[in-house]
Amino acid sequence: MTDHLTIKDLGLEFRTRHGVVRALEDVSLTVKRGEIVGVVGESGSGKSVMAYSVMGLSDAAAEIKRGSIVLGGMDLLATKGEALRAIRGREMAMIFQSPRTALNPIRKVGRQIEDVLMEHEAIPRRDLRKAAIAALERVRIPDPERRYDAYPFELSGGMCQRVMIAIALACSPSLLIADEPTTGLDVTTQAVIMDLIRDKSRDGRMSTLLITHDLGLAGEYCDRIVVMHAGHVVEVAPTEVLLSRPAHPYTLQLLAATPTPTSTLDTLPSIGGQLPDLRRDLPPCRFSERCARKLPQCDVPPLPWTTLSPDHIVRCRVPL
Amino acid sequence: MTALPEYAAHPTPLLDAQRLSKLYPVKGSAKGTLLHAVDDVDLRIGAGECVGLVGESGCGKSTMVRLLARLIDPTSGQILMGGKDITGMTQAKFVASPDRGRIQVVFQDPTESLNPSFRVFQAIADPLRRLLRLSDADEIATRVNRAATLVGLPRELVQRYPHQLSGGQRARVGIARAIVVEPELLILDEPTSALDVSVQAVILRLLADLRARLGMSYLFVSHDLNVVRLLCSRVVVMYLGKVVEVGPVEQLFANPRHPYTQALIASIPDPARRREARPRLDGSPSSPISPDPNVCRFQSRCPRAAAECVTTMPALRDLGGGQSAACHFA
Numbered sequence: 272m273t274d275h276l277t278i279k280d281l282g283l284e285f286r287t288r289h290g291v292v293r294a295l296e297d298v299s300l301t302v303k304r305g306e307i308v309g310v311v312g313e314s315g316s317g318k319s320v321m322a323y324s325v326m327g328l329s330d331a332a333a334e335i336k337r338g339s340i341v342l343g344g345m346d347l348l349a350t351k352g353e354a355l356r357a358i359r360g361r362e363m364a365m366i367f368q369s370p371r372t373a374l375n376p377i378r379k380v381g382r383q384i385e386d387v388l389m390e391h392e393a394i395p396r397r398d399l400r401k402a403a404i405a406a407l408e409r410v411r412i413p414d415p416e417r418r419y420d421a422y423p424f425e426l427s428g429g430m431c432q433r434v435m436i437a438i439a440l441a442c443s444p445s446l447l448i449a450d451e452p453t454t455g456l457d458v459t460t461q462a463v464i465m466d467l468i469r470d471k472s473r474d475g476r477m478s479t480l481l482i483t484h485d486l487g488l489a490g491e492y493c494d495r496i497v498v499m500h501a502g503h504v505v506e507v508a509p510t511e512v513l514l515s516r517p518a519h520p521y522t523l524q525l526l527a528a529t530p531t532p533t534s535t536l537d538t539l540p541s542i543g544g545q546l547p548d549l550r551r552d553l554p555p556c557r558f559s560e561r562c563a564r565k566l567p568q569c570d571v572p573p574l575p576w577t578t579l580s581p582d583h584i585v586r587c588r589v590p591l
Numbered sequence: 592m593t594a595l596p597e598y599a600a601h602p603t604p605l606l607d608a609q610r611l612s613k614l615y616p617v618k619g620s621a622k623g624t625l626l627h628a629v630d631d632v633d634l635r636i637g638a639g640e641c642v643g644l645v646g647e648s649g650c651g652k653s654t655m656v657r658l659l660a661r662l663i664d665p666t667s668g669q670i671l672m673g674g675k676d677i678t679g680m681t682q683a684k685f686v687a688s689p690d691r692g693r694i695q696v697v698f699q700d701p702t703e704s705l706n707p708s709f710r711v712f713q714a715i716a717d718p719l720r721r722l723l724r725l726s727d728a729d730e731i732a733t734r735v736n737r738a739a740t741l742v743g744l745p746r747e748l749v750q751r752y753p754h755q756l757s758g759g760q761r762a763r764v765g766i767a768r769a770i771v772v773e774p775e776l777l778i779l780d781e782p783t784s785a786l787d788v789s790v791q792a793v794i795l796r797l798l799a800d801l802r803a804r805l806g807m808s809y810l811f812v813s814h815d816l817n818v819v820r821l822l823c824s825r826v827v828v829m830y831l832g833k834v835v836e837v838g839p840v841e842q843l844f845a846n847p848r849h850p851y852t853q854a855l856i857a858s859i860p861d862p863a864r865r866r867e868a869r870p871r872l873d874g875s876p877s878s879p880i881s882p883d884p885n886v887c888r889f890q891s892r893c894p895r896a897a898a899e900c901v902t903t904m905p906a907l908r909d910l911g912g913g914q915s916a917a918c919h920f921a
């Protein structure tokens with residue numbers, strides 16, 4: 272498989288009144304064609320900031336300090352304005368974490384789906400309505416014919432979320448960035464939507480970057496998983512390897528803290544400490560303050576990458 | 592000993608909802624068109640019991656929560672609290688009554704339910720003043736500090752504003768506010784969906800600990816079935832306004848009897864089964880508006896549906912061991 276999306280050494284800062292937030296540092300990852308790559312980590316670890324920078328939708332206070340983002344050979348950071356908007360419409364689509372703000376509040380949801388279908392699929396005008404209703408049905412919107420005429424404010428949060436997923440998939444993007452796409456949805460609906468995303472990826476038409484804080488979900492659907500902590504990528508591995516032989520102490524703790532059918536309340540651990548304040552002067556390993564394995568050399572820069580196998584890399588001085 | 596449901600050990604359940612319904616008129620439709628948000632539901636919670644409530648989005652869980660907390664009036668049915676009918680008084684009267692403090696709710700998003708201009712101390716003290724009408728500053732301070740300690744909030748955080756706290760800390764403030772009045776029943780509506788796994792275990796252990804120490808009962812609404820399994824002893828499964836299955840947690844997970852519960856449990860993400868194609872629930876739920884009272888609510892999506900499913904609504908049937916299901920073939 273060829274690389275589809277390549278993020279290399281990305282560094283991003285926010286200028287705020289209270290100082291510079293170093294939200295991303297040396298972030299690198301690739302998504303191959305047809306692959307589903309998971310990005311996991313606690314909230315605040317930089318998953319959404321990274322997703323927005325790929326889409327070219329970063330906050331005005333954000334400044335990309337270094338690195339590159341390449342999609343299918345195109346240098347996205349060098350692409351601006353109309354050209355970038357065209358790529359966004361044609362090549363990549365994003366499912367946002369806050370669905371309500373991503374929809375047009377004054378246009379019926381059925382119409383919003385027709386808008387993208389018209390742009391991306393050769394569907395005759397008279398069949399558009401049927402296609403839009405079918406798209407609503409695929410994401411399990413109850414009563415799709417009635418919901419076609421609804422405005423976003425008339426729908427629950429979970430339904431807006433599904434409408435947004437329908438819109439993103441109707442674009443037939445070659446890269447889908449899904450930022451917590453099913454958080455808050457019940458597991459039966461989640462399973463159907465994730466199956467839909469997986470099917471589109473399996474036939475090679477779409478690559479997916481799946482951002483989630485649910486390791487169980489990433490474990491079921493992703494080919495590879497990228498673990499982020501406090502703006503760093505700390506480990507990358509094929510899913511089975513990451514779940515069975517995690518090498519970074521943070522990955523191990525995340526896995527241990529995720530409830531499974533056999534967990535008990537007495538034995539389920541939590542992760543001590545908190546993410547560090549990203550405005551501070553930070554040590555080379557941003558996990559060191561929370562880490563039980565820390566050695567003096569962990570504080571000596573630079574923090575190296577260790578390659579455990581060609582596709583399993585970890586950023587820790589003393590990997591497990 | 593036979594496995595009795597926990598509430599059966601107590602002569603009077605703490606909370607006993609009988610034939611509870613909430614029907615909403617539908618805007619712009621013919622008069623008498625009603626949305627059945629909660630439809631003829633029985634629910635009992637024993638003293639010290641933790642009951643999980645699960646089901647698809649829109650099946651009526653939050654409506655159930657608001658009914659039980661008397662935040663909205665039921666269309667019909669009764670709620671008995673320690674044997675006493677609390678549905679007799681209107682919602683407005685209930686809010687002013689001493690019973691109000693006996694049931695507390697923690698809502699999904701702790702940020703939304705916290706007043707941004709209140710420091711943590713005020714946020715926790717507010718229900719003491721409002722519900723228990725306490726005015727003695729020393730007593731209020733003692734109780735606020737005790738609640739803060741119980742939920743593991745460090746002293747220095749008590750003087751902060753909500754925006755200065757992490758998500759996990761805000762969740763704890765939400766729980767501290769609810770337990771400061773020492774309710775007998777704490778209702779949590781998807782409290783952990785905004786929480787990271789890093790703090791989830793801490794919050795869950797805190798809840799289990801409060802139950803052991805204060806004898807509190809819980810109704811715990813959640814999409815995360817692995818979490819429900821950790822905390823609850825009994826589970827209630829709803830589908831389109833109806834209870835379709837009830838049972839002790841391990842038994843229900845090991846041997847779900849209603850086809851919807853079976854689909855629900857088969858949909859829990861499980862990395863160990865990533866290569867398997869698993870059965871999925873087809874179609875979308877039928878409409879909650881004026882549903883046919885003689886048709887099983889699940890019939891349109893049910894893999895087992897047969898002729899009698901469209902002529903007779905299945906009633907909850909006792910299956911033994913505290914488990915019951917509303918399906919003709921369970």
Ligand SMILES: Nc1ncnc2c1ncn2[C@@H]1O[C@H](COP(=O)(O)OP(=O)(O)O)[C@@H](O)[C@H]1O
Pocket residue numbers: 285287292294312313314315316317318319320321330332549
């Ligand atoms: N507009 C902004 N200004 C300042 N800091 C920001 C802004 N957006 C995000 N951040 C900070 O960047 C970090 C990463 O945030 P985010 O990508 O949203 O995390 P995640 O999606 O992993 O939960 C956090 O510390 C967050 O506070």
Ligand SMILES: Nc1ncnc2c1ncn2[C@@H]1O[C@H](COP(=O)(O)OP(=O)(O)O)[C@@H](O)[C@H]1O
Pocket residue numbers: 615626627628646647648649650651652653654655879
């Ligand atoms: N105030 C209301 N007016 C009209 N319909 C409502 C109201 N509140 C909830 N509903 C409807 O009742 C049903 C159950 O909603 P809810 O209790 O929020 O479900 P859940 O919490 O399980 O997702 C849904 O169809 C919802 O649209």
Ligand code: SF4
Pocket residue numbers: 849850851887888889890891893894895896897900905917918919920921
């Ligand atoms: S009663 Fe019939 S339709 Fe309803 S769940 Fe059972 S088999 Fe399915």
Ligand SMILES: [Mg+2]
Pocket residue numbers: 318319320368450
């Ligand atoms: Mg995010």
Ligand SMILES: [Mg+2]
Pocket residue numbers: 652653654
């Ligand atoms: Mg709800």
